[in-house]
Amino acid sequence: MTWYPVVEAECHGERLAVHRGPGSGPALVLAHGMEDSWHTWQPFLDALGADPPFTPYALDLPWRAGAEYGWVHRTSPATLLRHALDLLPEPPALLVGHSFGANAVLELLAAADRPATDGVVLLAPYFRSPDDPVSWQLFDRELARFRAVIGEGLRLRLGRRRHTLDPDLVDTMVAKALDRVGPLGFVALLRQFITTADLGLDTVTVPTLVVTGALDPALAGARTEALRRAMPVASVHTRSDGGHFCHLRQAAAVTVEIRRFLAALPTPTVA
Template identity: 85%
Template sequence: MTWYPVVEVVRDGERLAVHRGPGSGPALVLAHGLEDTWRTWQPFVDALHGDLPFTPYALDLPWRAGAQYAWVHRTGPADLLRHALALLPEPPALLVGHSFGANAVLEILAEADRPRLDAAVLLAPYFRPPDDPIDWRLFDRELARFRAVIGEGVRLKLGDRRHTLDEDLVDSMVAKTLDRVGPLGFVALLRQFITTTDLDLDTVTVPTLVVSGATDAALAGPRTDAFRRAMPAATVHTRADGGHFCHLEQAAAVTTEIRQFLAALPAPTVA
């Protein structure tokens, strides 16, 4: 069974779509990161399946690769994610997000009217500890991280081709992507990052697995400890050999972690 489109609509001037993958059972819903695509989840789902019964739904969200980010003026990522979840033909049991998508999931988990979920998985989210001041050093640091992650994503999408291409050409591709994303894409991420410390994460009761990489500054070192304190419901694991895209580069190991997490739940639906 191949992936196929379920529904596509326009909300707040932005296209939202849902794609269904092979499988049967409770709904596993996937939210991609900034400048990514719903297709990024296909190999991840293949690695995750094993003996887990679930129906995968990959969301196509307005921060997809090639987006114009006009929505930044009108709405926020959590609202757009809520609109996308409302398009599902069945309620989600497990909600998985990566990077920008993971933080949109995090915002929803922290809301009082959060959807009923059995569990959530956040892959490479970011978090600003309360003692991390909002100043120009933070701005410069996060802009550098943003550029590095975009570059990492471009190189990852090239696959083995990146080893055969001239590095100057690859750098040019990264620069063009950054120019196209522009300040609006960075502003959306920066706003999301800055406000993480204001979320009511201590009220979250949904069992949540957080997986990040030690080489990814988004959630490493003191940020990891601060996140654990802020969100007691979260099981946080930092992969010593992982980066921002560890769920793709180390799919077998990360999906094994997810299976173990789901198996340990008191009454898991997706397990």
């Protein structure tokens, strides 16, 4: 699949960009997670099938791999995402977010001036139950999860190369990535996670599919049930074999779920 750049702009001192893939029809807009890339969506779109009846747009966001996190002092992920959506040449018919990007989408959905879209897919978001107190135990637990996810994401981006590299070298690469992201990146993620319990998700009317993995503590067990209660419009599917990157590791199965969801929309976006 050949992509080409559509537009690039600056927001709060940060670069935003939109890339378009081949296709025609309603706009399918993709927001990547922290320390990830707009390129990460290729296997996901390949699994959706050839000649898709939509136009894919992948957003390049300031929490991309290799980024600095100075924007944490100046703005929020939801604000940056909103500005990126404003760059699109057409409104999103379907908005898909993964991880940190999914939670930025969730914040936009809870806003009074939420973006107009036919449907939303949230892949591996995280959610704090109101019964889960903000404590040092929570801090330590989420920091460990954060480190594990950054490491898993980097290894996935390496692809087959990681099998040819010395494991100690890969560990060093992960350590350097964590040092660069630093406390600012973790604080941005922690704030997103903590405040999910306070979002007004009961007012959301946009059809929403949430896909998560039972092996991903970001949204598993009590957290899954808490999100279902907080967001009645959401259909939450938990994959028993899935982790935080289930949309890549089990791309074919996840896209089947998404196609089923899209076909059931009042105005089907993708058959």
